[in-house]
Amino acid sequence: MSAEKEHVAINKAHWDGMADHWVALGERLWALEVPEWGIWHTPDRRAPLLPTDMTGMDAVELGCGTGYVAGWMARRGAKVTAIDVSPRQLETAKRLALQYDAPVTFIEGDAEITGLPDAAFDFAVSEYGAAIWCDPAVWLREAYRILRPGGRLSFLGTHPLMILATPQNGAACDFGLHRPYRDMGRIDWSDAEVEPGGMEFNLSFEGWITLFADIGFQVTGYRELYASKTNTTELEHVTADWARRYPTEHVWWLQKSP
Template sequence: MGADHVAINRDVWDADAKNWVAGGERLWRAREPVWGNWELAEASLNLLPADLAGKDAIELGCGTGYVAGWLARRGARVTAIDVSANQLATARRLAEEHGVQIRFIEGNAEDTGLPDAGFDFAISEYGAAIWCPPGKWLREAWRLLRPGGRLVFLGNHPMALICSPESGAPCEAVLHRPYRGMWGVDWTRVELDPSGICFNLTMAGWMDLFAGIGFRVRKYQELYAPESATGTRAFVPAEWAREYPVEQVWHLEKPA
């Protein structure tokens, strides 16, 4: 995959940003964080550290910025980077409306230009977590973290990608794509609802990469849709996501 994935994904998000405004407004109003496409409660998942007060935190690929908002409301000094100027315009407006201080940066989460070891906590929910090549953005996250710092990221489970038809139609309980050699999906090429280029790895691929960089895995979570879920979110029907893991969350640590 060439470096043009950054420009392709930026253009996709700049064009799509208007469709994320209402969702961003709703999640900025949420009192408690909810995660992923099925909006699972923080109380059941614990993605955020218990104590963020006075800590330096960064969101990598912040979109409309509600995750950054949750970090700031928990007392962190927050930086949030996104490659899409239009997504950032929504994020900046909502942060101001909610009276929340966040340093927003327009840029590439794979190469932020920020100094080494400036952060205690890094997070990505469907940002760099899926839109950037893991070997690039994870090395950047490692560089940004202080020793003892933590990284949490959430994105599609590889199983959701291999069960996704080549046409871009919703997931089925059928293996449509090879697992071996998985690098992600080029959604620009699908017939139905094309978007950008997203990245993922096999389980062994993720584990090898973490070990190669030096990250320690603290926890790994596989997420399902709730029993009450209906409809289709992103490219995944609720019936599928109740039976198969639709999303994954990695909790990593840069050892002290």
């Protein structure tokens, strides 16, 4: 790995170290018939990241973690490739793919430079994988390259508002603004109190929209996700009370020009 890819090395070490904590959630999500998304388990009807029928599609997941999204796509009939930088996360993903008899091709690698051929996929997806852990200017260009003309990409990640409302020490979101919105870019959680480590990325809305247009992606959909009115979950980094009032996640649906 080259020196300029410091964030990839940091995130790989971070996720290898965290992998054991994600096994139980991965097992629960692999078992679901209908997907649910993100930290509030948003129902699929509110945020349908995947095409309903994926029969015969070539699909790729970028930063697959424990691989349940890849598994859901395989169940919908896609031929699935899933890439992740963490060998420990991939151990879980491969075990669960075997258990569920899901024919997914797993690749250990960097979603910013996949090594996959040009125009090889009809569909790409990321839920908290490349979507937040990779440099958007790099991984989105890579996703564009490996998609066929007219191919689609959907991804779910942290809403910029939540980044602004998170104290620099990584404590739970509050009602202040803790960093500049301008040039948000790279967010270093090495010294965070909650889940220290990891280098995350986000952009302003202007930043996202401008980047999509520069690359050639058309925006076909966008949604901000909140905790539901009945949700009382208290996560370490955000409370349901906060997330009922402000969006914590967003989903983009994009299409490569035909």
